[in-house]
Amino acid sequence: MPEGPAPAPVIQRLRVRYAKRGRLRFTSHRDISRAVERAVRRAGIPVAYSAGFTPHPKISYAGAAATGVASEAEYLELGLTEPRDPERVRRELDTALPGGLDVVDVVAVPPGSGRASALADRLEASEWRVRLDGIAPDEAAAAVAAFLAAEAVEVERLTKKGRRRFDTRPAVSRCEVDRRASEAADAPCAILRMVVRHTTPAVRPDDILTGLRQIADLAPPSPPLVTRLAQGPLDAATGGLTDPLGPDRETAQPTGDGAGTAAVPALRPPAVGVDAAGAHP
Amino acid sequence: MPVESLFPRLEPLLPRVQKPIQYVGGELNSEVKDWDAARVRWALMYPDAYEVGLPNQGVQILYEILNERDGVLAERTYSVWPDMEAIMREHGIPQFTVDGHRPVAAFDVLGVSFSTELGYTNLLTALDLAGIPLDAADRADGHPIVLAGGHAAFNPEPIADFVDAAVLGDGEEIALAITELIREWKDEGEPGGRDEVLLRLARTGGVYVPKFYDVEYLPDGRIQRVAPNRNGVPWRVAKHTVMDLDQWPYPKKPLVPLAETVHERFSVEIFRGCTRGCRFCQAGMITRPVRERSITTIGDMVENGLKASGFEEVGLLSLSSADHSEIADVAKGLADRYEGTNTSLSLPSTRVDAFNVTLAGEFSRGGRRSGLTFAPEGGSERMRRVINKMVSEDDLIRTVTTAYENGWRQVKLYFMCGLPTEEDADVLAIADMARRVIQAGREATGRRDIRCTVSIGGFVPKPHTPFQWAAQCDHETVDRRLRALKDALRGDREYGRAIGLRYHDGKPSVIEGLLSRGDRRVGRVIRAVWEDGGRFDGWSEHFSFERWLTAAEKALADEPVDVDWYTVRERDEVEVLPWDHLDAGLDREWLWQDWRDAVEETEVEDCRWTPCYDCGVCPTMGTEIQIGPTGRKLLPLNVV
Structure with a gap:
């Protein structure tokens, strides 16, 4: 039986936005979680551990981008046994x-905000950039128009549960060719921007490319370069995304001591909330 | 000559292969040095997949030692999986290093570390992908020197056609010496080209260059003699032994991969060498004498290595870790230092000894006590006398009883099958032993959830061991004995369900035996297998016994020898063995006597605690046993 005292409780939760860039896009989710655990230990960040025979660090991930997909907006949450200045954690972890x-960004979860404000729930959709080398922007635009005009675009993919067939069209809230970026690229290509809702089964950018191939014979000669630009709540008015850490930032303003802050030691400067808010333009 | 990174050409292809991260590099503590500023450049290869090769200590140590030197550069390369190989061939991308993604053919030396002979076909793949001629004889001045090291290099004859040179023993000092020799030769303007630099290496007596030795055969296929064919090339080539390991505290900056690998921990070698004298164990014979790292160096290495890596687990490596003269203080000191930090300590390779249970207890303070592994190696007392594994069945029962009493629920026992003089009864004795283990566990704890797993490997006779003359057991016999053991366990109503049995069929051991004790003629077999598509022979899903047999039949058709001749044939004392000109320091007469002692079931003590029995290593190599105790203790760390 495990001996000794119970593990120290979580007294601060930090939400971390990180990017997966360049050749590191070939890391899998498991690779990243190992790298983060080791980085947390090297940086001496006081992460909490679970109880039990094999204690695990309290690090949770919200919807990780697939192996080979780059991202500017991945999220994880750290449970700490001592409060830390989020900006310092950002620097040290980086x-x-x-x-x-x-x-990219670290925000403290306001004390007392509880499970109801689970980060994963706020990640309603993703914005993607998909670079298709060797495809002319006009050709891509025609395919996108055909896709958006369709009632349904069913595709098939091998999932963990076997071969599944599902409709990709309803998940796509926005899709267009970024002509300026396409023309500015270093090689002939078409660059797509799309906002895709997180649904079940998940509709991934490559499912949409499969759809474009089916509906308009759009067939890129090489694997596309896919980057997640943002994740967050879907703004019904604009069809765009808002900052998922926004609510934490707002409530993290020093608005006086609520019941929930009682657990936080007094040495924590109220300026922390200001710092965190100031770090994000 | 500027050498460009191949990565821009590789990157668009990576989405098409499995686990692309293994080809990307960028591990923590890895390094890409300026190509043009380096005078001598090494490509270090571990001839297996990245996930197996990356944690290899030998490669990591040499990588760090070489890169620490000004004007020297070292990068790493691993075997690529068949899907990547196909894509590289399709796009004309050569074998590359994972550090700078530079073509392997551009380096001065390609150093390949062979822990096992089953990596030989992977060497050929890498050479071929690199654009380096497979036959050393076909290489030109600009090609790298292909240099073999590692335990398998103690008999490099099967790959003598493919390597330019081989080194035996510890790599730290000889790698630097080779570097200096090459640097001088280059500074002189590379006089005499490739031949000259190889000759200079051979004349040191510490580097084996196969082409400077002729092998002559008798009509019946045995070797008549192996003789140098150039002036100044010595008759025998000696192994290298690093003394005072405290002076070589590597790795200091362990490589931390992004990809998942087989060992996710920081390993510290707490000593090198082993003189327990187990007769089957090549490592124990060729790494003598025992040289310990001191308790304080171990403590420093663990502390620095954890800081530099962020690993959560520390492994204390050696051939028999509990034999360190201060292991109890090491264990307690480290357990105290890291208590409550979620850092776990492990001690692989432990003996059957109740003391080891106490040690394991220190290492699992407050943690899970899932399983302990012991290696009696032989099922019967007789068998253990033959192999000089001095463990009695009562020792084992005492040990496992202690383990069960201390909270462990499962014990794993490791054995070998196919040992010299083995009979069916010796293997069936494993079942009796496992039954007694369960019985002892149930009595000690009063519980029914006691388990014992029996793991069995096939024995392969190895060069430079007393069993180098022995007939290898044929795979039919091995398989038959294992089946009988399985039936005996399955038929046991009282204990059978508490005992797990793990084993593989005997066929891969036959090929390992062919490659272990083979001579230069076996090179043709390796080449034929490779040409027929043989890759990753250490992986059961890639290994094909039939392919090896077919290739051997063809390649050896004109010779008076075959696979059986190399494997199941017993050698006599006067036969010239393919590795007799390679000197591990062991006195041949002593080895022969130890082989006779084995057959007569006579045991030999460990020379650390009894007088020297003249195995020959220390006087031949100018070495000595270096062990503690130092009397020092590990002080608590200043907690940050």
């Missing part, structure tokens, strides 16, 4: 992680 796994 230094300890390999270049290409870059920590």
